Amino acid sequence: MEIEIQLTPDPIAETISPPPSLGAHGAWLEFRGVVRGEENGGNISALEYEAYPEMATGEIRRILESLGTKFPCLAAKVIHRVGVIPVGDTAIYVGVASPHRGEAIALLAGFMDRLKQDVPIWKRRALPPVAANANLRTSGPGASADSHRRPQNILSVNEALAEIQSCCRPLPAIRAPLAEAFGRVLRETVCAPSDLPDRDRSTRDGYAIRQNDASESFRVVDTLHAADWKPCQLKSGETVRVATGAALPCENLRVVIQEHVERDGDRIRITKHESALNLRQRGEDVKAGQPLVPAGAHLNAGRLALLASAGCTQPLVSPRLRVVHFTTGDEIVSPEHTPRPGQVRDSNSILIHSLLRRFACETEQAHLPEDFDLAKEQIGNQQSAIGNSDVLLVSGGASVGDRDFTRPLLEWLGFEIVFSQVNVRPGRPLIFGIAGGASVPASRLVGSLAPPDKVRVAFGLPGNPLSHFVCFHLFVAATLAKLTGAEPVKFRRGRLGAKLDDAPCPRETLWPARREPTGLHPLAWASSGDVTCLTEANALIRIPADRGSIEAGGEVEFLSTD
Amino acid sequence: MRVLFFAQLKDVTGCDSVEILSPAPLTAHQLWTELLKQFPELAAHRSSVRLANHCEYAGPDTVFASDDEIALIPPVSGG
Known part of the structure; x- marks a missing residue:
């Protein structure tokens, strides 16, 4: 057979x-x-x-x-x-x-x-199952067409974040080798398989003796290098020569540094007494069974090194997110071209590309013509990329009717619009939609390219670079965190290092700032098209609606962006 | 001799294998005695665990020598 x-x-x-x-x-x-x-x-x-x-x-x-x-x-x-x-x-x-x-x-x-x-x-x-989602939109095509005509409520920032939380669910975890895990999110807590260090180890070159041994002189019974493991029970009056890093042969020893010893053949005499043990004790860093890296943590270089030291070579992690990003707007020209009057260079592509890097994404980017039929034709050639993507981002043009274009585009692609306005400055005309899952009948999906149960999300981002920066950190990052199973992005509390000068605004504001040891320093900010303040920004200060100026030293909420 | 742990026994011992130094070959009983010295928690699993030697289930008379790869096989659940 x-x-x-x-x-x-x-x-x-x-x-x-x-x-x-x-x-x-x-x-x-x-x-x-x-x-x-x-x-x-x-x-x-x-x-x-x-x-x-x-x-x-x-x-x-x-x-x-x-x-x-x-x-x-x-x-x-x-x-x-x-x-x-x-x-x-x-x-x-x-x-x-x-x-x-x-x-x-x-x-x-x-x-x-x-x-x-x-x-x-x-x-x-x-x-375990991913939490069932009571809030998923279940309306069919008719309701959607209706909602397109009906003006939607403007959501507060918290309401918009809550909608995102309820619409997204973590993607199934996979096992990946350490070398491919950088930037991904760990999905199960990894505990130490053994004590770290695994046994008492010397921190100095010297001689190991029993901790309570009061002998005058000692007989050298062995020599241990860093890689040696030779267990033996040291007796009173005995010592072993140890190198830095060497595993001590038994417990309850201390190391006398070689500078405090006189050696004569196989005997030593201690010339200077000190209380230091000169060793790293077994389990001093981590005890066996203790959590090393918690589920939900982003895997950075240090955490990956720790996983390697614990023998965890195939951690359970989030899959690589697939992101498709379209820029739109006929006034946008590629950065290497000189813009004619009325045109601007595209800075959003590289901004989004760079912001996505820390999330271990596979990113595809393209520019769409503003003519809806031409855009549909171009997308027709890229349907598989969109169908397979987890997240679709569409950057609106900087001036011309971006909302009018993005919304029908997303709906044509099968997305159900969850909200299209957030009461925030900058970034108010933000569109958020979902497709797949229970939200949309399979017949409305793009071809049959996406499996009908796979949930995909889309954002229509207002075109200005600062709006992009704010909307990415506030809303897109929250989405990516949820999809990858990371800890949710949280506002922190801090104090202003300088006065924030602002007229009361009926919208909640996220103000670019520089976080320094002296506090949060608001950056000069003229309009939402301002790119210059982004070069310094590493935080966004949250100013409640109608608040106005805040004096130096005042406590505020902020979002870290570095 | 190297002893491999699988499935829930990895959680019990906190590792996937252990090296046992023994100058003489060990019977299954002696091997268990050595293992339980290092991992007393394994005692609860002893009755349900089968021993394998070089990828084959061990018989009652199998003797384990220094270059053997031994595995503790808890009840399987494939398929």
């Missing part, structure tokens, strides 16, 4: 062809075990499988061969997926070919029974 066995972290193909050895006649029996939405009575979103691959492969082969002597078949193919497998995906595939169906059915039934007894593969854990 031909046998083929695979253990793979990748999805199992939808169709698998029978082996050529079957020829034109006979039985080709296929079985798929699919992950159920329920485990131990509770709802789940995915199961994580673990295998002892070498032994699992061997056991599967042994079982097939032994059953094959009883039920002669031509070929058998077994694929078991491992790692995180979402509900509805195939966990195991078995295909059996035989001249007649009886043997194939008997072999398959026998194999599945034995697999569940003997093959070292485990359901490691069930991943």
Whole structure:
């Protein structure tokens, strides 16, 4: 019997062809075990499988061969997926070919029974369902057309953030090698597998003796280098020569630095006594089982190094977000061109591209013509990118009718508009929409390119660079955090280092500022088209509606942007 | 000899393997005695765990030598 066995972290193909050895006649029996939405009575979103691959492969082969002597078949193919497998995906595939169906059915039934007894593969854990969303828009096309005509309420910043929170859900987590995990969000808390350091280690070159040993002189019984591990129980009057970093041979030792010792052959005498132990104690940094990096943390260089030191080489992380960004507006020219009167250079593309970098995104950018039909034609060629994206950003033109263009564009692309105005300065004409999931009938999705259950979000960003900066940090970042499972972005409290001079404004304001050790310094800001203040800004001060000026030293809320 | 832990036993021991230094080959009973010295928490799992040696389930008379790769196999749940 031909046998083929695979253990793979990748999805199992939808169709698998029978082996050529079957020829034109006979039985080709296929079985798929699919992950159920329920485990131990509770709802789940995915199961994580673990295998002892070498032994699992061997056991599967042994079982097939032994059953094959009883039920002669031509070929058998077994694929078991491992790692995180979402509900509805195939966990195991078995295909059996035989001249007649009886043997194939008997072999398959026998194999599945034995697999569940003997093959070292485990359901490691069930991943909980993503919180069900009561607020998802369920209106159909008719209601949407209606809402297009009806003026929508202006939401406050908090209301808009709450809508975003309720519309987005974290994408399924995956395992990724450390080298590919930078910038992603850790999705399960990683605990220390052992004490760090793993045993008492010397911090100096010197001689280890028992802590309470009052001997006059000591016999050197061994020499330990940094990589040595030679456990032994030191007796009174004994010492071992140790290098910096060396693991001490037993507990309750201290290290006398070599400068405080006179050595004569294999004996030493301590010339100067000090109380310092000169060692890093076992578990001093982290005790076994203690959390090292919490779920929700962004993986930066230091956290990745810590995961490596703990042996966690395949952390469970957020998937790479796919973002498509369109600029619009016929007055926008590429930065390398000289703008004619009435035109401006495109600074938003590089701004968005750079702001997205810290979120481990795959970003695609393009410029759309302002003519709606031409724009649709161009998008027609990029439908797969949009259909596969998690987030779509559309930068409005700086002057001409950007809202009139972006909203129908998003609706044409199948997005349901959740809100289109926020009572904030700058950034009021902000559009937020969702597609997929329960929100939109599958018939309204772009072609059939996006799976109907995949939720995608879109923003129409007001065209001015400062509005972009504010809307990104306030709303887009909150969306990316939710999709990746990161800790939500929070306002912090701080004090003004200088007076903030402003006339009372009926809208809540986010004012660019520089955070210094002396406090928050408001930056000069003329209009929402102002790019110059962005060069210094590393914070946005939140000024409540109708508040006006705030004196130096006044307490304010702010959002960090670096 | 190297002993591998899988699935929930990784959580119990906090690691995926351990090196056991023994000059002489060990019986299953002796191996367990060594393991329980280092990981007393494993005692609760002993009755449900099968031992494997070089990717095959061990028999009652298997003797584990210094260059063996041993695995503790908790109840499996594949498929």
